[in-house]
Amino acid sequence: MKLAGLKSVESAHEESIWAAAWAPAADHRPTALLLTGALDETVRAWIPDELTAAGPPAQAHALGVVSLAAHPAGALAAAVSLDSFIRVFDVDSGASVATLEAPPSEVWGVQFHPKGNALAAAGGGSGSVKLWDTEKWQPITSLTVPRPEGARPDKTGSGKFVLSVAWSPDGKLLACGSMDGTIAVYDAIRMKFLHHLEGHHMPVRSMVFSPVDPHVLFTACDDSHIHIYDAKEKGLIGAMSGHASWVLSIDASPDGMAVATGSSDRTVRLWDINMRTSVQTMSNHSDQVWAVAFRPPGGTGVRVGRLASVSDDKSISLYDYS
Amino acid sequence: MASVYIPVQGTEEEVRVALDQLPHDASDILDILKAEQAPLHLWLIIAREYFKQGRIEQFRQILEEGSGPEIDEYYADVKYERIAILNALGAFHTFLGKVERAPQKEAHFKDATQYYNRASRIDETEPSTWIGKGQLCVAKGELQMASDSFKIVLDEDRNNFPALLGQASVYFLMGEAEQQHKKSLEQYRNSLDLYKRALRVYSNCPAAVRLGIAFCRYKLGQVEKARQAFQRVIQLDPQNVDALVALAIMELQTNEAGGIRRGMEKMKRAFEIYPYCTLALNHLANHYFFTGQHFVVEQLTETALSSSNNGLLKSHAYYNLARSYHSKGDIETAGRYYMASVKEISKPQDFVLPYIGLGQIQLKFGDFKSSLASFEKVLEVHPENCESLKAIGHIHAKSGDTEKAKETFKKVTRIDPKDHQAFVELGELLVETDWAAAMEYLKTARNLLKKAGEDVPVELLNGIGLLHFEKGEFEMAEQSFKEALGNGLWVSIMDGKVGSSMVNLSVQYKEQSFFHQLEEEGVPLELHSNKVTALFNYARLLEELHDSVRANFFYRFIIFKYPDYVDAYLRLAAIAKQRNNVQLSIELIGDALKMDEKNPNALSMLGSLELQSDETWLTAKEHFRNAKEATKGDAYSLLQLGNWNYFAANRPEKKAPKFEATHREKAMELYQSQVLKKHRGNMFAANGIGILYAEKAKWDVAKEMFTQVHEAASGSIFVHMPDIWINLAHVYFAQGHFQQAVKMYQNCLRKFFYNTDATILLYLARTHYEAEQWQDCRKTLLRAIHLAPSNYLLRFNVGVSMQKFSASTLQKTKRTVEEVRATVTELQNAIRVFSLLSVASTYHSHGFDERKIETHVEYCKHLLNAAKVHRDAAEQAEQQNKQKMEVARQIALAEEARRRAEEQRKFQLERRRKEDELMQVKQQEEHFERVKEQWKTSNHASSKRKDRSKNEDEEGGSEKRRRKGNKRKDQKTKMSYGEEDEDEYRYEPEAEDDYANLSRENDADNSDKAPDHLLAAAGLEDSDAEDDMGHPQSVIEQKRRAWSESEDDEPLKRSAAQSSPGANDLSE
Incomplete structure (x- = not known):
């Protein structure tokens, strides 16, 4: 279990890079693409392993991109900007597919359902998770996060x-994390709140949920x-x-053996899940590491693992995971 | 049994006196002796017999009667017998003098002297008298006189046996008394010669004579011959205790198991023969001390004490007793006996050991002065005794005399470079002052121990680990701690063997079922008490390495084994606090306080936690006060009280300016008079004072303070003080040095916060705003939003910054179409941001007035419309520009044509000049007129729109509005940033389409308000200072509060406004 640096692109964006996601390989495109979004209001696509730009940067992600998610089929992706729009676009052409918003709520993290039929978005101050269908891009529902019993009232009044x-890999659970550290878990089939973690x-x-154990949830926290x-049994294990x-970002390796994290301490760490210990620390970034993403399996070169990390230092790094 | 026969006077008869049936009353015999005028030698025989039988009184009675004046008169011609009686009495008193204590001792010696003098008067040449005198002198310790007496006898008869023995013993004693080794050997040799001569003279002499030879040989170092001599003595007299003891001692000195066993056997035999030989008793006691039979030791020494009057031997006996009690742990009794032992010795040279024991016990009782004196006594005898030197060094260290302590220990290391203890002590002495030297010493100690194959003590390894830790050498520190701890549960935890099955650990710290479960699984859970500190330090190290999960585990393990280890609770509380689990943290501190309700650390932590909550901040003061009392007012607790006062001054509850001033004064007093006076280098106090000056807008003083602290803090790797960076930046900001402020904020963010502090980003954005760097301002705010998504204030500010950027772009006299287009986009974004905020307010009380946001939206829309017009205009202008270029080209062409025409005309003129001058002039003028006409028309085509007039009335109007704005502000507590902006922009929608004018007003307004920001800036630092003292609080929360506080502070605002010309300059 180790990471080896493959390639780094300095000044990949004009400003801090805040989001990254892999668009999986698809029928029309044999390799996965790495998508990155930044404060410079663009989303860019990169072809591994050389990380050459797949096309011109996509503009108009006003105020900066905070979150990116790719559809499991590999053709579409969603980008969230600070102007609270979710822009769904075609990965290859960059053409806009839909622009979603859930006023009055702003939007933070987004994730596609593992089967790709829904998009979930963290609804910030609205205290809810918003769901859209991916056919007609119509809102499905809004899941409100209830206050935990006996919780002290928030000082800011919010x-x-x-x-x-995060969706569990079997699509049965949906978890949402919040500013105060509590995690709400929903039954994603019945769209029902289950409990807080x-x-x-x-x-x-x-x-991120473990790809091999659909109940196990890994969380990255400012603490x-x-x-x-x-997540199912409501236990901290x-x-x-x-x-x-x-800890700003977390992703699980496709083999389920490891997780990678990116932190504002400028490092990327690889963790052995069984040993519950950090096995490697990458210090190639010079500023906060806002996103880490393992390449999903599929397409050419499926057997080799890839991890990408992006940072406030405007650079992208690609590692071999083995 | 023998009898004596006393002749009956005047007859041939004799009275038979059986010597074993002497009457109890000596007077009976005396009567007979006197009545029958018995020869004096009979008196002597009878007296001696009494003496032999131990009937001392009768002996004395007879002899005293026999030396009376009647006898002198009656037996005047019997010289020898009279002398013999006197000498016997002299010898008797000499003996009594020897055994008795002063003052009887003196009296006996006096009596003895008188008897001998009387004997001398009868016949001064009688050798036995001289011998007696000599012995008296020996008893009195007047060796030279004794020697003279014996010499007189020996001069007469060089083979006089008793004189030979006497002189021999005198030489021997002289040898004992002699300080110089060489001379004393000579005396022994003399003594030996005389003993030998005595032996030759009288070969059947008692065994005791041979004893003398043996002792001399022993003293001369002829051990083998001495042994033979002793053995010969025992051959002759198997009951000779002295010889037995001497032989025993010689055996013991071989220091071999066999020798010691044989020696002890002899000692025991001596003891059986004569149970009152002090020397033997002491040796036996010594032996049983080492075999640990303390009861026997006590019995033996008690007997020894009662059977001897010899000081030295008694001292030995007391020493044995003391040692026995000492080793049993009864140090009080031991101390008393050591003291008794010391009292028996006149000078430490005789017997130095009890001083060591005494010193140790005095040290234990904390009587440093006496202890020091005792050990110094030891040093008088053995100036290089390392144990005593170390004890002395220890005493110096304890009494705070580090320099002397260092010297002493260094001396020890010079004497014995292998004394690891001394190195350890040296290292510990230097820990605080000289890191490198301390490390060197401790490492030397460790290496010495390792070389000697001994176990390195846990404490030493712990010390080395701590030194590495302090220096930031974490790997080395970890190694040391691991070595110190050896094997145990922690190893399995570090290997991940145990920790991985950890369930629910970080939620319920009191839950101990996990440990019980481990116990059941047979995992060893030992934690020896000497390892607790090392384990605690290891946990601290893990915290430093950010592995708080394992640190947490270690602390809980410590608590599991040692539930009263308060520091472990406090560290757990600190970890909980770092993770923002305030409730758990308070709970843990509560538990710590249950163990030790006066623990200042716990009190301080509790106080700073309470300070964060609106409900409890007042009670925090109580805890700080208690902490202060518990520590008797150390700098830290005083600082906290100062900070509390500063904090209280800025609380919204305490509105009254009087309270505020009191709190500030109190804070100043605490910082300055209480802390800084005692601890000149206390950076936190200096920082606090700087803040208070900054609050009063005394920027230069504040800056001086902050700069000094900053320099000091930057120089030390141990000081973690981000506040000073922020404060200095605030001052730069207040004085209008925006570039420096920006740099300072950025460095602070990077150096201390991994760029994660949204509040500092807000300061940074504000600086950019004031410096009119709109784009930087906007980006900084966006970053801040990214870090603190739920802070709507930041969103509002982003809207404002975009609005501002647009307005400023539009008011520029020159701008590209690109710029104007960007402006349009930016305004659209701003409108979106404001609109989102506006709707968000329906479910969020984020503190802004909806109307205010509406106003902003309105204004932005207004601007947007204008911008669109401008964009169109600019695009038009671009078109026009193209046209203008075309016109210019045409003009150039026309010019060229004109020039050519003119040349042609000139040529023609030249030609025609001569034809008609007058006509020519007229023609020329006409031509020029025509050209002028052409010029004018082309100029008009390219003219721009003219400048617009300025609306002068606007100035006065804005002033009023601003006042109103200020009043309104008082009702609000938060979001000062947005608030000001609101005021700033309120009238903008009313303003005419005159951007130049507008902006000037804005700036004027800003410059007046800048100090508000500044004040706020300074105000914030209160919370920071507290943070830094090891109690990270919700910085943002406090800062926000502080910010709003100073906002409300009208009078101060004014004064600040006057004293910041830098800000005013900006408006120009």
């Missing part, structure tokens, strides 16, 4: 502020810890520490 979403008390900006929950500052 309710829950939802930051991140507790243990964090600071913003949870990124979450610089990574928690491992049994492990915690890992090692980052010196906020």
Whole structure:
């Protein structure tokens, strides 16, 4: 279990890069593409392993891109900007497919359903998760995060502020993380709230389910810890520490053996899930690492693992994971 | 049994006196002796017999009667017997003098002297008298006189046996008394010669004579011969205790197991023969001390004490007793006996050991002065005794005399470069002052121990680990701690063998079922008490390495084994606090306080936690106060009280300016008089004072303060003080040095916060705003939003910055179409941001007035329309520009044509000049007129729109409105940033389409308000200072509060406004 640096692109964007996602290989395109979004209001696509630009940067992501998600079929992707629009576009042509918003709510993290039939978005101050269908791009529902029992009232007077979403690989569970550290878990079939997961008390900006165990959820939190929950049974089953500052992003390796995290401490760490320990630290970035993403399996070169990381230092790094 | 026969006077008869049946009353015999005028030698025989039988009184009675004046008169011619009686009495008193204590001692010696003098008067040449005198002198310790006496006898008869023995013993004693080794050897040799001569003279002499030879040989170092001599003594007299003891000692000195066993056997035999030999008793006691039979030791020494009057031997006995109690741990009794032992010795040279024991016990009782004196006594005898030197060094260290302590320990290391203890002590002494040297010493100690194959103590490894830790050498530190800890649960935790099955650990710290479960699984859960500190430090190290999960585990393990280890609770509380789990943190501190309700650290932490909450901030003061009392007012607790006062001054509850001023004064007093006076280098106090000056807008003083602290803080890797960066930046900002402020903020963010602090980003954005760097301002704010998504204030500000950017672009006299297009986009974004905020307010009380946002939206729309017009205009202008270029080209062409025409005309003129001058002139004028006409028309085509007039009335109007704005502000507590902007922009929609004018007003307004920001800036620092003292709080929360606080502070605002010309300059 290790990472080896393959390629780094300095000044890949004109400004801090805040989001990254892999558009999986598709019938029409044998390789996966890496999408990156930045404060410079563009989304760019890159062809691995050389990370050459797949096309001109897509403009108009006003105020900067904070989140990116790719449709599992590989053709579409969604980008969220600080102007609270979700722009769905064709990965290859860059053509706009739909522009979604859920006023009055702003939007933070987005994730496609593992089957691709729905898009979930963390609805920020609305304290809810918004869902759209991916056929006609019509809103399906809005899942509100209830206050946990006996929770102390927030001083700012705001309710829950939802930051991140994650689907379980079997599509049965949906989790959403919020500013105060609580994680709400929903039954994604019946669209029903199940319970809260507790243990964090600071913003949870990124979450991912284990690809091999659909109940296991990994969470990245500003408290610089990574928690491992049994999302179904409502239990904290492990915690890992090692980052010196906020953990901004987390992704699980396709083999389910490891997770990678990006942190504002400028490092990327690789964690052994079984040992519950950090096995490697990459220090090639010189500023906050806002996103890490393992390449999903599929397409040519399926057997080799790839991890990408993007940072405030405007660079993209690609690693071999083996 | 022998009898004596006393002749009956005047007859041939004799009275038979059986010597074993002497009457109890000596007077009976005396009567007979006197009545029958018995020869004096009979008196002597009877007296001696009494003496032999231990009937001392009768002995004395007879002899005293026998030396009375009647006898002198009656037996005047019997010289020898009279002398013998006197000498016997002299010898008797000499003996008594020897055994008795002063003052009887003196009296006996006096009596003895008188008897001998009387004997001398009868016949001064009688050798036995001289011998007696000599012995008296020996007893009195007047060796030279004794020697003289014996010499007189020996001069007469060089083979006089008793004189030989006497002189020999005198030489021997002289040898003992002699300080110089060489001379004393000579005396022993003399003594030996005399003993030998005595032996030759009288070969059947008692065994005791041979004892003398043996002792001399022993003293001369002829061990083998001495041994033979002792053995010979025992051959002759198997009951000779002295010889037995001497032989035993010699055996013991071989220091071999066999020797010691044989020695002890002899000692025991001596003891059986004569149970009151102090020397033997002492040796036996010594032996049993080492075999640990303390009861026997006590019995033996008690006997020894009661059977001897010899100071030295008694001292030994007391010493044995003391040592026995000492080793049993009864140090009080031990101390008393050491003291008794010391009292028996006149000078430490005789017997130095009890001083060591005494010193140790005095040290234990904390009586440093006496202890020091005792150890110095030891040094008088053994100036290089390392144990005593170390004890002395230790005492110096304890009494705070580090320099002397260092010197002493260094001396030890010079004497014995292998004394690891001394190196450890040196290292510990230097830990605080000289890192490198301390490390060197500790490492030397460790290496010494390792070389010697000994286990390195946990404490030493822990110390080395800590030094590495402090220096930031975490790997080395970890190695040391691991080495110190050895094997245990922690190893399995670090390997991940145990930790991976950790369930629910970080949620319920009190949950100990996990450990019980481990116990059941047979995982060893030992934690020896000497390892707790090392484990705690290891956990601290892990925290530093950001592995708080394992650190957490270690602390809980410590608590599991040692539930009263308060520091572990506090570290757990600190971790909880870092993770924003305030409730858990308070709970943990509560538990810590249950163990130790006066623990200042716990009190301080509790106080700073409470400071964060609106409900509890007042009670925080109580805890700070208690902490201050518990520490007797150390700098830290005083600082916290100062900070509390500063904090209280800025609380909205305490509106009254009087309270505010009191709190500020109190804070100043605490910082300046209480902390800084005592600790000149206290950066936090200096920082606090700087803030208070900054609040009063005394920028230069504040800056001086901050700059100094900044320099000091930058120089040390241990000081973690981001506030000073921020404060300095605030001052730069207040004085209008925006570039420096920006740099300072950025460095601070990067150096201390991994660029994650949204509040500092907000400061940075504000600086950019004031510096009119709209794009930088906007980007900084966007970054801040990204970090703090739920902070709607930031969104509002982004809207404002975009609006501002657009307005400023539009008011530029020169602008490209690109710029105008960007302006349009930016305005659209701004409208979106404001609109979102506006709708968001329906479910969020984020603190802004909806109307205010509406106004902004309105204004932006207004601007947008204008911008669109401008964009169209600009696009038109671009068109026009193209046309203009065309016109210009045409003009150039026309010019060229004209020039050519003119040349032609000139040529023609030249030709025609001579034809008709007058006519020519007229023609020329006409031509020029025509050309002028052409010029004018082309100029008009390219003219621009003219400048618009300025609306002068606007100035006065805005002033009023601003006042109104200020009043309104008082009702609000948060979002000061947005608020000001609101005021700024309120009238803008009313303004005419005159951007130049508008902007000037804006700036004027800004410059007046800049100090508000500044004040706020300074105000914020309060919370920072507290943070830095190891109690990270919700910085943002406090800052926000502080910000709004100073906002409300009208009078101060004014004064600040006057004293910041830098800001005013900007408007020009």
